Amino acid sequence: MMELLLAPAIMVGIGLFFGIILAVSDRRLAVKEDPRIEGTNELLPGTNCGACGEPGCLPFAEKLAAGLVAPSGCTVSSPDDIELIAEYLQVDAGAKEKMVSRLRCAGGNSEAHQIAEYLGFDSCRGASIVSGGGKGCSWGCLGLGDCEVACTFDVIHMNDNGLPEVDTENCVACPDCVDACPKDLLEIMPLNQNLYVQCNSPLAGEAATNLCKVACDACGKCVADAAPDLIRMENNLPVVDYAAGGNAKPEATFRCATNSIKWLQGDQFQEQDYASTGGGRRYG
Amino acid sequence: MTEKDPNLLLQHAPLLQQGMTTPQAMRDVLYALLPVTLAAVWFFGLGAILVLLASIAGAALTEWTFASQEKGGESLLDGTALLTGLLLGLTLPPGLPLWMAFLGGAVSIGLGKVIWGGLGHNLFNPALVGRAFLLATFPIAMTTWAPLTGADGFFTVQPSNLALPFMQSGTDAVTSATPLGLMKFEQQSTPLVNLIIGNTAGSLGETSGLLLIAGGIYLWMRRDLDWRIPVSILITVMIFSAILDMVDSTRFPDPLFSVFSGGMLLGSIYMATDPVTSPITPKGAWIFGVGVGLLVVLIRAFGGLPEGMMYSILLMNAATPLIDRYTQPRVFGRGKALT
Amino acid sequence: MDKTQNQAYEEFIKGIWRENPVFVQVLGMCPMLAVTNSAINAFAMGGATFFVLVGSSFLVASFKNLIRKQVRISSFIIIIATFVTVADYTLEALVPTVHKELGAFIPLIVANCMILGRQEAFASKNTISMAVMDAIGMAAGFMLALLTLGSVREILGNGSLFGVDLFGPDFEPWIIMILPPGGFLTLGLILLVFNWFTVKKAQFIDKVAAAERSSS
Amino acid sequence: MTAESETVGSAGPQMPEIVPESPTIRLVVTLALAGLISGIAIMGIYEVTLPTITANKARVLREGVFKVLPGANRLQKLIYVDGDLAPTADTRKDEQPIYAGYDMDGSFVGYAIPGAGPGFQDTIGLLYGFKPNTRQVIGMEVLESKETPGLGDKIYKDAEFVANFRQLSIEPEIVTVKKGKKSAANEVDAITGATISSKAIVRIINETNDIWLSRLPEPGAEPPLLEVQTEAAESAKTVD
Amino acid sequence: MNPLRLLRRSFDHGVHPAHLKEQTADLPIQRVPFVNRYLMPLGQHIGAPSRAIVTVGERVRRGQKIADATAFVSTTLHSPVTGWVRKIEGFRSMDGSFAPAIEIEADPYATQQEERGDPLPWQSLSIEEFIAAVQEAGIVGMGGAAFPCHVKFSIPDGLKIRYLLVNGAECEPYLTNDHRLMLERPDDLLQGAEIVRRKIGAEETVIGVEVNKPDAIEILRRHVKPDQSVRIVPLQVKYPQGAEKMLIKSIFDREIPAGLLPRDVEVNVNNVGTIIAIFDYFERAIPLIERIVTVAGPGAAYPANLIVPLGTPVREVLRFCGGLKEETREVIMGGPMMGRPIASLDVPILKGSSGILAFTEAETAGRKEYPCIKCGRCVEACPYFLNPSRLARLSKARMFDEMREYSLMDCVECGCCTFSCPSNIPIVQLIRTGKDDLRNRKETEQ
Amino acid sequence: MDNLFWIFISALLINNFVLAYFLGLCPFLGVSGKLDTAFRLGLATTFVLLITALCAWFLNTYVLIYAPYLDLISFIVVIASTVQFIEMLIKKFSPTLFRALGIFLPLITTNCAILFLAISATNRGYGLAEGLVFALGAGIGFTLAMVLLAGLREEAELSDVPALIKGTAMNLIIAGILSMAFMGFAGLFSST
């Protein structure tokens, strides 16, 4: 009988002993931290991509819990997830506008000229330090795909024309590609800003079009055709300023001789068919 | 003057190159091993050629199958797969069934190289990964040492060589013991002359000390190997075996025996020096060598196995990233007060 | 009714492939590698794990409302440890030879993170029936992994499967397979094959989807 | 624990609960209660399986002892206390027993002595039979070893090797010689390719002898078989 | 410290490329004729670009100031020819980008005779006036870096210069312009050095020359005048002996700590060409409007050493010496180890252009890249004791923290690593890419 | 003394907990990405192993002689509680030490190396000194394996490891090769 009682007795003893020690020390030794941080962190996607502007998900969670940022700052989470976090923290989700990465260049293999051949480290950053990489237009895309490599979410793919295509649907607007491009051609912007200038060349007239068929020659027609103040010329390039002007309309693009201002809906470079141009990456 | 501009090339400076290329270095090692290979055939007969070919075939085939697909078979051309196969073959016992040698070659390249991303990316010596695998997989066959060529002379092929794939080699093999085995288990020494010439039992390529050293000198003259590694290994081994020998000369062999027996020379000249898996810094090379030396003496003197060269190199391969990390040279103008 | 049945099936099936505890979640590696040098041992370990996982999931799901968050881990461990002790003694009584082979690894089931993980992540938040289905699925997935590994290692390492000789006496066993390195290497290669399958499957699905898109 | 369980989450994000403070006393009681229930459960299974397990163990032990002491079919457990070998029924964990084997008539056959020591890979545990009047080892059985299959495991799989220990003199001490070189009564033919394991066995026996021989009484003065204790001895809980 | 070092006058590591100087070493300096179009980029030096002070259409005289300094680390530009300003706008520059430049059309009827003025009374100038004069002359370092010279001469309070070190190492293969200057104008060089030495208050002038130019050492030794405090030091032939930190290590056995400058070890380093430019300004009142350029390389039809007015398009310089051979594939400005390839022959000669090298298929093609085999040759070549193999791999993987940890920024891009790499890895290029990455990152972090 | 030495060497090299016994694989595979972290985890584990040896000895000597069947459950409860208690102490009194080592403690308590140590020290009948030496050898051996793997993984980070094998598969294979290399220590100091 003694035997039989011994096991439960020991277990209860151990349980009580440590239960009490731990409970007491929990009170005495407790170091306070916001328990919601961990909870919030669990709700975040955990990709640590940095799209929110923080070094990772946990720091973002800390700021969330402290009320310094809104849940919608995480562009990776789906709207439902954002709602969930907002609900959990009892805060407002914040306005969320779909942002995507856009390429300020349309001069692929079939439009822009090479003036010299580049050989070496197979990357745009590498090429850009060797006399600019040999592309005639020294502001244009080098087409070696650093942005493709940098994209954490695998939504950038080089097309047959040697230009990166962003899958706008899945782009989460993290700035990886922006950071990677040595020519600073990618920019993060709201998806619904449809009027977009796909050129980065500050040259005007023939100087521009000699280097690239689709370069903006700074003729200014688009400025004239758009709502007043919506577009202005700066450094030989049109700048669309949604804050300053009225409604953007596709009409502004109609008279552009070089097709460098576009009315974009969804992905860039949709209508082009490059199969006929021979395709392939420009170098090796 | 051509009126038309040449289509200029943009290639980053410097445009001058020293001249040595990686495939050339690999070929040099193959050349350096040629005499050793011939000696293996001389001592062990036709069977040696078969074992070497089997392991080279295993290595080359694996390289070709896996590593070359995207690069269009080019990676075979740099010669490293052949070298790995040959080096593995040289560490195998003469009587090993051919299918095992083939498997070893395949494992060397498969587990030792391809999986890591191919040439230059592996962190363990591929040939030794293959050998360690074989030793752990077929310990009996791998420690059964066929004697030198017998009556058949050149045409000697051990019956065990011809075992069917996946089948045992049979137990009737004539065996002999390696100098190290004799020393360890029977406290019996082998004359130094035999060790230097190479007419002793052992792995195909490890027996002839003289030719191994000659090849090493060739590689050193061609600047293909880091002399610090073999030198530090051999010195460490000499010092520590001398100490042990003084303590108990029946149990522990003398320094020269230690250096000329077993895989010591093959390992320290050709395998510990594998550039890919040894430290890149000069100081690291010294540490690496001393580490290999200490481990070899430890395993040979106190371990369960008579030979420890392979394990020592593999263990130091594992430590190489750490060694490299902590032996970075002092950058010019840094870490020193203005003098 | 139909819906819950579906869901129960879903919980069950996910553990076997999509969320396989070993191949996908990489949990419970220690028992996985330590006891899989033969298929029989793998089977016994799988069985014991099955018993412990299903039993403790059942209990945890039953008492989930009683267990306070602060002491939930401790309580889970006590529950699991109890089941393990039961399994341990039962095995020792019924199959002493297997028990001796498995050695210390039966008690170590307590530390198998997969089991605790399921309590934390699933059983303590779901109904009893779902918890049990999930546990069965996970345990089956674990068993599947154990048996795969155990069979490969036994076939190559010993020329037999479940103790039955396969290749005759002349077979040269690959001894490394039953040694520790063999465990690591085989599991690594199996994971490689698993990844390969997953990628191929994804590619296949992509291809089908692309074909559908272009035809429509 | 927490870090591991994070990787487990399966069904997408679930709302983490915000834990309300619970009174300390409740936590302690929950734990104690869990302990109580578990204690009872374990006690239960232990009681249920105990007879079978003890019987199993006793059988293994008996088989082992009888194997290394040919001719014996009864045994009794002995421990060394205060300079004396005394029969005992129960051993504490820190006590190392040996076994005396007796034949049908109850006359003494020899001692079965357990020993352990490092082998090639891990500890080797064994039991050997020792006959004090001839000062011979008369049987040896490996109980536990992790030696390499195909090589080291020959120490118990190779009948020839095990046969070495049927009639092995321990004077002056047992030595290993190369296979086929056995020429004296105290020599053991090593297994080819597993010299280390062979030597380990011999060394373990020699070392165990060093401990036990001095503790054994004069030949002829062995403790007699105490009938009352046989049952208890058979149900001895542990061998190792 | 290696006691032998003082004997052999060298630094540790480094490489030994073939000298390849035979092509031009014996060719006296010639003057290229004037052409009709010159292009003067406003940013020819390190530091802030200059500001044009002429207008389109304006007539300018040879030697007339056409652009002014915009900051202390900035300098002036002078018209290389007499003619008219035609354009001031973006032109393709050496690095491939478009940068503002002044286009001048030469007056075909002008004599283009430089107006040799009176010597400046340099003896009586205060150090501040001297520095202002150097800036006014538009003189920059001619050793390659094109660092505004006057900045180097302004020594902060508390520091003192003991040695004026004249860099005549010319360690780059092919180049012989410094060599020719030393041979042809030894007196001017010694006098120029004397001017600088006195002005910056140095005790001694040390001229370091690699021993593969024995004639230069000879001539200089012979021409030293008793009142000139000059020492000629022969140096071991080893690349990059001419890098100033290596030079100081070789000659004075002092290691300049990372981040510090020669002046912190009481030395001021100047290239031979720089000293000559200073001589020209103070003794002849000619500002920096032309420089010596070596045209060489396997692709050059007629190699030469030339006096070239700044702003002359490369195409015209090449045309003067017979153009490029058919098989030419690459044209490099500067030496083969550190020079930069150009994408177009229209780019002009700048203040820092020491050479135009043309390379053919043989030097440029067939460089198959293999993976790094960690052979350590680059580690043993790097004169800065970096781990180039690792830096290259880190740069490829964009591991920024590790790049800093391994002192990526300390690389001077000398090219020893790439030179010695058996796997043909473009290590320097990778390191430069990594440097750019790190710099951009620092910007975005701020 | 000899015995203690062999226990130490055996746990450290010959029967390395990770590479020969497959213990503590969760942290071995999970926390070996960074050298620094791996090293600190190793230290923390060594510490917990030592505590475990102490607890196990205490339980074996004073509690389990009365109820041996409670070994498993009492080990796990007592060790976990003790470690948790120590963790709280460290967190309170040395935040730096906590950040360096303490954060790993909860991770370690549930790993199987700890439990194995307690159980096998019991089964082998180790006394206090033997238990502690065993724990020390095991801990250092674990740290050694961790540090080697972490160094290799950091280096492999810069290699072109094929995507299919990157991650756990690669880590397992590295562990396999390491384990193969550690086989060289078999029989160390037992052959004499």
Ligand SMILES: Cc1cc2nc3c(=O)[nH]c(=O)nc-3n(C[C@H](O)[C@H](O)[C@H](O)COP(=O)(O)O)c2cc1C
């Ligand atoms: C993978 C491997 C496992 C081994 N296992 C054992 C073993 O378990 N027991 C043993 O005594 N020797 C083992 N050996 C062999 C020993 O290292 C040693 O070579 C052998 O004991 C020497 O015996 P011999 O002198 O009869 O050849 C093994 C060798 C290898 C390569």
Ligand SMILES: Cc1cc2nc3c(=O)[nH]c(=O)nc-3n(C[C@H](O)[C@H](O)[C@H](O)COP(=O)(O)O)c2cc1C
């Ligand atoms: C790798 C390297 C090599 C150099 N080689 C030379 C050289 O051969 N001759 C030279 O005058 N300057 C050379 N320099 C430039 C010197 O470091 C230093 O900038 C120059 O001598 C200073 O003089 P300056 O400002 O008058 O040009 C080299 C620089 C580097 C980084």
Ligand SMILES: Cc1cc2nc3c(=O)[nH]c(=O)nc-3n(C[C@H](O)[C@H](O)[C@H](O)COP(=O)(O)O)c2cc1C
């Ligand atoms: C503020 C400042 C002061 C300098 N002072 C000196 C100096 O006293 N002596 C000198 O030789 N160079 C001086 N330099 C120039 C550099 O040492 C060096 O010539 C220039 O950075 C190019 O060197 P490189 O050709 O080796 O890259 C100075 C540079 C700066 C930015």
Ligand SMILES: Cc1cc2nc3c(=O)[nH]c(=O)nc-3n(C[C@H](O)[C@H](O)[C@H](O)CO)c2cc1C
């Ligand atoms: C001096 C030298 C030694 C080498 N030693 C080996 C060796 O021991 N084993 C091997 O597989 N490859 C060796 N190689 C070839 C090559 O480095 C090896 O295949 C790479 O490890 C594969 O990535 C050697 C190469 C050189 C230049």
Ligand code: SF4
């Ligand atoms: S956008 Fe930039 S990074 Fe992308 S391919 Fe073009 S140049 Fe390269």
Ligand code: SF4
């Ligand atoms: S219409 Fe086209 S070419 Fe003209 S300014 Fe606008 S974008 Fe440029």
Ligand code: SF4
């Ligand atoms: S380029 Fe940089 S890394 Fe390479 S050798 Fe020169 S200083 Fe060293």
Ligand code: SF4
């Ligand atoms: S020289 Fe080239 S191959 Fe050798 S270590 Fe350096 S980068 Fe690697």
Ligand code: FES
């Ligand atoms: S299962 Fe062993 S540490 Fe997790």
